[in-house]
Amino acid sequence: MKRVFLMLLLAFSASYLSAQTATDSIPKLDPKTKNALNAIDQFNYQMALRYNDRAMAKTKLYDLIARNPENMRYMEALSSLYFESGQVASAALVAMDILQVNDKNVGALEIAAYSLEQLGALDRALPQYESLYLLTGDNYSLYKSAYLQYALKRYEEAINSVNMLVKNAKADEKIGFPISETETQEVDMKAAALNLKGLIYLDQNSKAEAKVAFTEALQIDPNFAGAKENLAKSN
Incomplete structure (x- = not known):
């Protein structure tokens, strides 16, 4: 699992930049059409969640993200959906994309920290837990930081x-x-x-x-x- 994630991570920077470029190439919609399509996709997303169709829910979120790249709540929902489904590599990558935009997003930090730890990427999980503690003062994040420092033999x-x-x-x-x-x-x-x-x-x-x-x-x-x-x- 760790090897799979590290392979994904190597492509992370390039894929993030290419995704931003791809977003620029999406045809611009007039506000009325955009709002109508958003409403349909949001409805279908909620219905997919209701019927436990996570694949469809993710598809609708991707549509919403492509149409509304500036709205981080769709990225946050996608990261959470991957995380809840046990797809921690995907959850981590989406969370890290969010942190590229806002490094103080607590939800993204939580998902990135736990997912990276689960993948065995302890050196990458540690800064997320440290940031969480600095932002929230949460002692659980401080404990996890201390544990990962110990695991990485950073004893002092x-x-x-x-x-x-x-x-x-x-x-x-x-x-x-x-x-x-x-x-x-x-x-x-x-x-x-x-x-x-x-x-x-x-x-x-x-x-x-x-x-x-x-x-x-x-x-x-x-x-x-x-x-x-x-x-x-x-x-």
């Missing part, structure tokens, strides 16, 4: 992000951790941050520091299964 950045999260995490904030193929455990955000801090230390073979971090995580959330397993590894 990861520790800084974790320390910010430990400081800023709210008492009622939770994050899900998979404990089996069908079950997820809701864990205190601060405990999750301390567990990640322990993993960062463990990755650097600093077992004493890792043990302290895992122990602190369990003091906050004694039922945190992942922290229990990681504490055992640090002994």
